[in-house]
Amino acid sequence: MSTNILEVHGLKTYYRTRLKEHVYAVDGVSFSLEKGKTLGIAGESGCGKSTLALSLMGFYFPPLHFGSGSIVINGTDIMKLGKEQLRAQVSGREISYIPQAAMNALNPTLKIIHFIEDIMKEHRPELNKKQVWDMAAERFETLNLSPKVLHSYPNELSGGMKQRTVIAISTILNPKVLIADEPTSALDVTSQKAVIKLLKSLLDRGFIQSLVFITHELPLLYHVTDDIIVMYAGEIVERGTAEQMIFDPIHPYTKKLMGSIIVPEEGMKGHKLAAIPGTPPNLKNVPEGCRFADRCSYVQETCRKGKIESQTAGDRIYRCIVEPEVLKEWYANEAE
Numbered sequence: 124m125s126t127n128i129l130e131v132h133g134l135k136t137y138y139r140t141r142l143k144e145h146v147y148a149v150d151g152v153s154f155s156l157e158k159g160k161t162l163g164i165a166g167e168s169g170c171g172k173s174t175l176a177l178s179l180m181g182f183y184f185p186p187l188h189f190g191s192g193s194i195v196i197n198g199t200d201i202m203k204l205g206k207e208q209l210r211a212q213v214s215g216r217e218i219s220y221i222p223q224a225a226m227n228a229l230n231p232t233l234k235i236i237h238f239i240e241d242i243m244k245e246h247r248p249e250l251n252k253k254q255v256w257d258m259a260a261e262r263f264e265t266l267n268l269s270p271k272v273l274h275s276y277p278n279e280l281s282g283g284m285k286q287r288t289v290i291a292i293s294t295i296l297n298p299k300v301l302i303a304d305e306p307t308s309a310l311d312v313t314s315q316k317a318v319i320k321l322l323k324s325l326l327d328r329g330f331i332q333s334l335v336f337i338t339h340e341l342p343l344l345y346h347v348t349d350d351i352i353v354m355y356a357g358e359i360v361e362r363g364t365a366e367q368m369i370f371d372p373i374h375p376y377t378k379k380l381m382g383s384i385i386v387p388e389e390g391m392k393g394h395k396l397a398a399i400p401g402t403p404p405n406l407k408n409v410p411e412g413c414r415f416a417d418r419c420s421y422v423q424e425t426c427r428k429g430k431i432e433s434q435t436a437g438d439r440i441y442r443c444i445v446e447p448e449v450l451k452e453w454y455a456n457e458a459e
């Protein structure tokens with residue numbers, strides 16, 4: 124039996140702009156996530172990472188539209204559910220999403236406990252106020268967060284504490300999958316570590332079963348996730364283990380993204396990525412052939428012809444017409 128908690132097949136979603144143009148932000152994405160595993164999603168700004176997260180939640184509100192494909196969470200294809208079923212049974216229970224800058228979106232007039240009360244009113248109406256308060260206090264204590272926080276207003280908390288609180292609130296229903304979108308950006312190094320520790324603790328204690336961590340801070344993924352997916356222009360261009368992706372990339376885009384990271388631990392801390400010359404293509408009108416061709420140092424004439432399909436090499440997936448051995452030879456020659 125499959126131990127996949129999440130299976131995504133051929134997912135296509137797009138934005139329809141006011142001028143009725145389509146932006147193909149997620150364009151045929153397929154991947155799976157096993158129970159107990161953590162997956163990082165990396166890529167430059169605008170590659171479709173956040174749109175993929177919204178799409179996985181079934182958050183299709185204009186201008187975002189579902190095109191085609193399937194999203195199976197714990198055996199259920201959520202695209203076959205009605206909006207009401209999705210909201211009541213899936214969102215927050217099966218899969219939970221912490222958007223970018225969520226901590227700044229907390230209503231400043233509500234104490235933290237009230238956010239939890241609201242969730243419980245909807246999903247666990249059988250619990251009375253005292254039971255909710257006791258349950259919230261126990262959860263916060265277990266996660267090394269002071270239960271006093273529950274009776275604070277968001278603005279009374281530091282940035283790091285606010286972010287950890289948002290994570291604790293978002294996982295109060297023990298969702299099977301947690302998607303955290305840039306959960307550590309805009310935090311100092313100590314707070315980043317505390318957030319990562321909290322995410323690991325949620326996994327270790329079984330409050331969540333799998334984690335999807337979206338970030339452009341690639342060094343972070345090495346410490347947090349088992350596998351990494353790299354997205355470029357709405358497509359997955361490579362998938363491998365964190366170790367493989369960082370130290371032995373196949374796709375020239377991954378290579379460029381990971382290129383500046385040479386050694387783990389000390390050398391990776393605070394490392395800034397060198398910008399890749401050029402910009403990703405316009406997703407309203409993607410070019411034929413490889414979408415990275417215009418920025419690739421190894422581009423061949425054939426790269427610009429026809430659709431570039433995903434290839435497999437052992438347990439890895441990459442989207443490039445050049446053989447991995449050839450690419451690696453080129454990379455090695457370049458390094459000399």
Ligand SMILES: Nc1ncnc2c1ncn2[C@@H]1O[C@H](COP(=O)(O)OP(=O)(O)OP(=O)(O)O)[C@@H](O)[C@H]1O
Binds near residue numbers: 138139140171
């Ligand atoms: N509301 C919207 N309407 C139209 N296009 C949009 C909208 N939101 C995002 N897009 C476009 O969709 C594409 C993917 O954007 P998305 O935010 O998913 O990328 P990302 O990789 O998450 O980047 P970032 O880290 O900056 O959020 C981009 O071309 C972006 O301009």
